[in-house]
Amino acid sequence: MFKILKKETLANGITKMVIDAPLIAKKAQSGQFLVLRTHDKGERFPLTIADFDREAGTVTIIFAQVGRSTKQLGALPEGGEILDVVGPLGVASHFDPSIKKAAVIGGGLGCAIALPQAKHLKQMGVSVDMIAGFKTKDIIILEKEMTAASDNLIITTDDGSFGMHGFVTDALKKQIEDGVKYDIVVAIGPIPMMKFVSQLTREYGIKTIVSMNPVMIDGTGMCGGCRLTVGGETKFACIDGPDFDGHQVDFDAAMRRLSMYDGMKEREEDCRLIQMADKAEDK
Structure with a gap:
């Protein structure tokens, strides 16, 4: 059992938890992830490590409550335990x-994963610009933390309600055209965002790293759900990554795989209704 030492709501449906896990904290590094299970009949699911404190023996996760398992996790109280x-x-x-x-770019909840990357680079003595993109100001998270982890934080919003009006690619292109020379760009967030960042940096010949954690499911390479094509070869995000060369990832293939699950809830509901009808006929 792993005790939840601190629980905080960062935005609507987005939760931060600090977990007592000294053995994990001792070896954790940026870019790595955890697999959790809330109860003995629950599913296993992966979440990226948003932060860790070796001295305190804690790891931090930040997640959106979007499915049954993440909602069950989000329902656990501060002081409660994760199985x-x-x-x-x-x-x-x-x-x-x-x-x-370096430019470290986060899109939405991806900022929680981009943050430890920025901290890692900053600790190496690298000058770090962070570009964080959100749909609107109401869902901006980790502004204070990203400011501390970077030399320059640029926040963009799709609707212009806060910061720069536009997308992270607009901000990155402006930085480059203004003469900022990046040795590396790290982009983490929705797959389309990482795709367009990688297309932009390819034009300028800037090495780009992306994190393919959005496609992970069981986190062990067993399910095959995170299968990717990288440089023409088959890779698995959970065991070969999650970091990959953004100029080598076939983003279109990854998006096609994810689209296979579109409408699954509707199909599940159809099956449930059919089962109910069959039971009614049996009676």
Whole structure:
């Protein structure tokens, strides 16, 4: 059992939890993730490590309550316990020590995963610009933390309600055209966002790392749900990544795989109604 030491609501439906897990905290590194299970009949699901404190023996997760399992996790109280927390899993992020200037880009909830990457680079002595994109000001998270982890924080909103009006690609392009020379760009968030960031950086010849954690399911390579094509080869995000060269990832194939699950809830509801009708006929 793993005790929830602190629970905080960052925005509507987005929760931050600090978990007592000294053995995991001892080995955790940026880019890695955990697999959790809230109760003995619950499903296993992965969440990226948003932060860790080796001295305090804690790991932090930030998640959106969108499905049954994340809602069950979000319902647990501060002081409550999570049945299973396994980790750290995945290949830790590795950055070339020669890097001098980096742009770390987060899209929405992806900012929670981009934050430890920025902190990692900052600790290496790298000058870090963070670009954080949100749909609107009401769902902005971690502004204070991102400010502390970077030399320059640029927030964009799709509707212009806060910061720069536009997308993260607009902000990145402006930085580049204004003469900022990046050695590396790290982009984490929705797959379309990472795709367009990678397309932009390819034009300028800037090395780009993306985190393919959005496609992970069981986190062990068993289910095959996170199968990717990277540089023409088959990779699994959970065991080969989640970090990959953004210029090598086939984002279109990844999006097609995810679209296979569109409408699943509707099909489940249809099956439920059919089962109910069959039971009624049996009676």
